[in-house]
Amino acid sequence: MxxxxxxxxxxxxxxxxxxxxxxxxxxxxxxxxxxxxxxxxxxxxxxxxxxxxxxxxxxxxxxIPARLMGHAVGHTTPIEVLLLNDRGECLWECLTRPGRKTREGVELTFGDGLLTATVESINPKDGNRMIRFHYEGIFLELLDKLGTMPLPPYIREKLxxxxxxxxxxxxxxxxxxxxxxxxxxxxxxxxxxxxxxxxxxxxxxxxxxxxxxxxxxxxxxxxxxxxxxxxxxxxxxxxxxxxxxxxxxxxxxxxxxxxxxxxxxxxxxxxxxxxxxxxxxxxxxxxxxxxxxxxxxxxxxxxxxxxxxxxxxxxxxxxxxxxxxxxxxxxxxxxxxxxxxx
Missing domain, CATH: 3.40.1780.10 (QueA-like)
Structure with missing residues (x-):
């Protein structure tokens, strides 16, 4: 079919x-x-x-407010991270953009360092990143503060x-x-x-x-x-x-x-x-x-x-x-x- x-x-x-x-x-x-x-x-x-x-x-x-905007440590180019699946122990499967800025080993920072992360691996099939987050406190509370709602791409108006x-x-x-x-x-x-x-x-x-x-x-x-x-x-x-x-x-x-x-x-x-x-x-x-x-x-x-x-x-x-x-x-x-x- x-x-x-x-x-x-x-x-x-x-x-x-x-x-x-x-x-x-x-x-x-x-x-x-x-x-x-x-x-x-x-x-x-x-x-x-x-x-x-x-x-x-x-x-x-x-x-969850799964869309995070940050940048690589030591750089200023904005990087978008979309959280897809929680794999446990602070490890998330993510989509990133631009992908070339999130190679394996890259350190990321969000919200002036309130949340940081490390790109641990890249799935060769779909390009999704496995990213481990580092933080103090409660992760969902940080997302509420730093993240935004990831509306579908066909919705172009603000909610x-x-x-x-x-x-x-x-x-x-x-x-x-x-x-x-x-x-x-x-x-x-x-x-x-x-x-x-x-x-x-x-x-x-x-x-x-x-x-x-x-x-x-x-x-x-x-x-x-x-x-x-x-x-x-x-x-x-x-x-x-x-x-x-x-x-x-x-x-x-x-x-x-x-x-x-x-x-x-x-x-x-x-x-x-x-x-x-x-x-x-x-x-x-x-x-x-x-x-x-x-x-x-x-x-x-x-x-x-x-x-x-x-x-x-x-x-x-x-x-x-x-x-x-x-x-x-x-x-x-x-x-x-x-x-x-x-």
């Missing part, structure tokens, strides 16, 4: 540059994968599709309120990009789901900027997926398994929650508490084990996320739904409208 099979034309004016005033006022395109039918609704009407006893699984990862790039249920810091399907939920909508008898469960998957990395290979099976760290606790595993055993539906809110569950699930769709790194790549032909419905945003052409949702429905259904979304002038990407695949 070719990456060009997942291309669609998108006018630039449809790329949302800012969130709507009310999170749940976004539009909702509903695609029924049983017959390919499409409905045009609003996100707060999602409640009509969920049944008592169903379980919705959310990604509670919180975006007035950084909390609008966080879900209302975000809890565990570690993502370099938001799990954007969840941005449409409000505290009120979550309570309405609880009142209806829907179980709310939470996994953690720290989203890396690799989610925006384009597929370069024409044969999609040649693409190498980035790795992301996930956590599923005992409570979430129990809720998912109870729902499965009782005949309820399991909903994934976002491709990150989906990828986490599909990494862990056995052939019966049951899951267990565990944590680790996943590089699961889902594309047409994949057989889903753990989810029945998917809430997601509209994704970039030829992206791995387009391939994932084309595996969940079908490529033909998804491409037709996207054609209708463009025609109806839906808002696209991180701050855009939403899609429900039944």
């Amino acid at each position: 070719k990456k060009s099979d997942f291309y669609y034309d998108l006018p630039e004016r449809l790329i949302a540059q800012h969130p709507l005033a009310e999170r749940d006022s976004s539009r909702l395109l509903v695609l029924d994968r049983r017959d390919g039918s499409v409905q045009h609704r609003h996100f707060r009407e999602l409640l009509e599709y969920v049944r008592p006893g169903d379980c919705m699984v959310f990604n509670n990862s919180r975006v 007035d309120d950084p909390e609008r790039y966080q879900t209302v249920y975000s809890k565990t810091p570690g993502s370099a990009a938001a799990p954007t399907a969840g941005l449409h939920f409000t505290e009120e909508l979550l309570q309405l789901l609880r009142d209806k008898g829907v179980k709310l469960a939470f996994v953690t998957l720290h989203v890396g900027l690799g989610t925006f990395r384009p597929v370069k290979e024409e044969e999609i099976t040649d693409h190498v997926m980035h790795s992301e760290f996930y956590i599923m606790d005992e409570d979430t595993a129990r809720l998912i398994n109870e729902t499965r055993d009782a005949g309820g539906s399991v909903w994934a809110v976002g491709t990150t929650a989906c990828r986490t569950m599909e990494t862990i699930a056995d052939e019966t769709g049951h899951v267990r508490a565990q944590s680790g790194w996943t590089d699961i790549f889902i594309y047409p032909g994949y057989r889903f084990k753990s989810i029945d419905h998917l809430v997601t945003n509209f994704h970039l052409p030829e992206s791995t996320l387009m391939m994932l949702i084309s595996a969940f429905a079908s490529r033909e259904m998804v491409m037709e739904a996207y054609r209708q979304a463009v025609e109806a002038e839906y808002r696209f990407f991180s701050f855009g409208d939403s899609m429900l695949i039944l």
Whole structure:
């Protein structure tokens, strides 16, 4: 299968540059994968599709201010460092720019020396740097002081309120990009789901900027997926398994929650508490084990996320739904409208 099979034309004016005033006022395109039918609704009407006893699984990862500006010790040329994955013991996988200024062994400094770092190695496959940070105090507090929110490259307008790039249920810091399907939920909508008898469960998957990395290979099976760290606790595993055993539906809110569950699930769709790194790549032909419905945003052409949702429905259904979304002038990407695949 070719990456060009997942291309669609998108006018630039449809790329949302800012969130709507009310999170749940976004539009909702509903695609029924049983017959390919499409409905045009609003996100707060999602409640009509969920049944008592169903379980919705959310990604509670919180975006950190992962973009740091500094320079090499003894030099003044600005160097941008984007934190991708926490590898433990103050070691982070990072993107740097300009790369030629961050060779192995280079010492970096940020915020007049409040934070320093050493480039320890360079991945020959993707050029990512392994950088070890040196500091006193709490790293996340230093990031709050020195870092900025790394908005996706297609968002060119300033974000007035950084909390609008966080879900209302975000809890565990570690993502370099938001799990954007969840941005449409409000505290009120979550309570309405609880009142209806829907179980709310939470996994953690720290989203890396690799989610925006384009597929370069024409044969999609040649693409190498980035790795992301996930956590599923005992409570979430129990809720998912109870729902499965009782005949309820399991909903994934976002491709990150989906990828986490599909990494862990056995052939019966049951899951267990565990944590680790996943590089699961889902594309047409994949057989889903753990989810029945998917809430997601509209994704970039030829992206791995387009391939994932084309595996969940079908490529033909998804491409037709996207054609209708463009025609109806839906808002696209991180701050855009939403899609429900039944």
